[in-house]
Amino acid sequence: MMEDLDLLKKDWKRSENTFRQLSEFELYKMIHKKSSSIVKWILVISILEFIILRGLDFLILFDDEYQNKMNVVHLYNFEIILTVINYIVLILFISFFYKNFKTINASSSVKRLMKDILKTRRIVKYYVWYNLFLVAVSSTVAVFSEVKNNSILNAFYSKHETTLYLISFGIIVILFLVFWVFYKLLYGILLRKLNENYFELKKIDVA
Amino acid sequence: MKETIEQSFVQLLRENQNILHKICRLYTSDMDSHKDLFQEMTIQLWKAYPKFRGESKFSTWAYRVALNTAITLYRKSTKTIQTSDYEKHSFFIKQEDYNPEEEEQLKAMYKAIHQLNDIEKALIFMYLEDKDYSEIAETLGISEVNARVKMNRIKGKLKKILNP
Numbered sequence: 001m002m003e004d005l006d007l008l009k010k011d012w013k014r015s016e017n018t019f020r021q022l023s024e025f026e027l028y029k030m031i032h033k034k035s036s037s038i039v040k041w042i043l044v045i046s047i048l049e050f051i052i053l054r055g056l057d058f059l060i061l062f063d064d065e066y067q068n069k070m071n072v073v074h075l076y077n078f079e080i081i082l083t084v085i086n087y088i089v090l091i092l093f094i095s096f097f098y099k100n101f102k103t104i105n106a107s108s109s110v111k112r113l114m115k116d117i118l119k120t121r122r123i124v125k126y127y128v129w130y131n132l133f134l135v136a137v138s139s140t141v142a143v144f145s146e147v148k149n150n151s152i153l154n155a156f157y158s159k160h161e162t163t164l165y166l167i168s169f170g171i172i173v174i175l176f177l178v179f180w181v182f183y184k185l186l187y188g189i190l191l192r193k194l195n196e197n198y199f200e201l202k203k204i205d206v207a
Numbered sequence: 208m209k210e211t212i213e214q215s216f217v218q219l220l221r222e223n224q225n226i227l228h229k230i231c232r233l234y235t236s237d238m239d240s241h242k243d244l245f246q247e248m249t250i251q252l253w254k255a256y257p258k259f260r261g262e263s264k265f266s267t268w269a270y271r272v273a274l275n276t277a278i279t280l281y282r283k284s285t286k287t288i289q290t291s292d293y294e295k296h297s298f299f300i301k302q303e304d305y306n307p308e309e310e311e312q313l314k315a316m317y318k319a320i321h322q323l324n325d326i327e328k329a330l331i332f333m334y335l336e337d338k339d340y341s342e343i344a345e346t347l348g349i350s351e352v353n354a355r356v357k358m359n360r361i362k363g364k365l366k367k368i369l370n371p
Contacts, residue, residue: 012229017230033250107268108275108348109347110278113280198323
């Protein structure tokens with residue numbers, strides 16, 4: 001084995017003569033090309049997530065029909081307060097995200113770079129879960145308000161309370177599952193290699 | 208002013224490009240992938256250059272950024288790498304330098320190295336570059352003791368691959 005490694009070391013040093021040397025002009029062109037970095041993708045997708053999650057909220061709030069319904073059940077003002085809180089939370093999350101994103105540095109150690117990327121990514125994940133929780137809560141409230149204010153549904157509700165609870169719960173669980181699967185796929189593909197390599201490094205350094 | 212920084216960077220990069228080529232050789236198995244990875248490394252180096260304060264040699268800093276690019280940052284295309292591509296990628300072994308037996312031994316070694324995972328390849332790279340274990344440990348972000356242990360395990364793994 002040592003023989004093989006010695007031979008390899010010898011060849012390794014000689015191999016420098018075998019690579020086609022790129023000129024300064026060729027290198028100039030290269031450094032200005034588009035990056036194919038995972039960090040770029042994470043940034044783009046994270047920004048999209050922040051925009052979409054808050055954007056949907058915004059659209060719903062200013063829908064006239066929704067406004068009227070909410071006024072009827074005296075929830076419209078509550079919604080406004082909740083929205084303000086949400087925007088404050090959004091700003092906080094974006095600040096944390098930005099702060100962590102800035103620590104991502106290609107000159108760091110291999111382990112540190114992976115850690116910083118995963119940490120940054122986790123912040124957006126927490127923000128997504130926060131929003132899912134809000135969606136679950138507000139849709140439950142909305143469904144039951146709707147039911148109580150609708151005479152036909154209300155009648156149904158009084159007779160089949162358990163069924164209605166189960167159906168609502170079931171729908172929410174299914175929505176969560178669909179979202180979770182989609183999310184896992186997206187980030188599973190993007191971060192699979194990173195997670196595997198990070199796991200490998202942690203295995204080595206278990207001391 | 209910006210042009211001078213760019214010029215000095217490109218000059219340093221040209222002088223040290225073999226480090227990048229050697230890492231690409233370990234992490235890719237065909238010319239196109241080699242070129243793509245090399246390009247991504249140059250982009251990452253250029254992006255990180257403003258923060259490089261010369262606390263270490265340019266070559267040391269460069270190989271760290273290059274390793275990080277190969278292991279973590281670079282997003283490969285989903286091309287499947289066939290071992291037959293590797294055979295065609297033997298431009299680095301000059302026949303006249305070795306006897307047939309040595310050449311076969313070398314090819315087998317490189318093939319075996321390609322079967323290692325990304326972290327193991329990084330260790331082999333630094334071993335072949337005669338880096339001491341404290342530098343290997345610092346680059347990877349692990350302890351020196353564990354770097355040595357892992358290196359021994361890799362040697363064992365290579366032995367198993369070469370002598371199944």
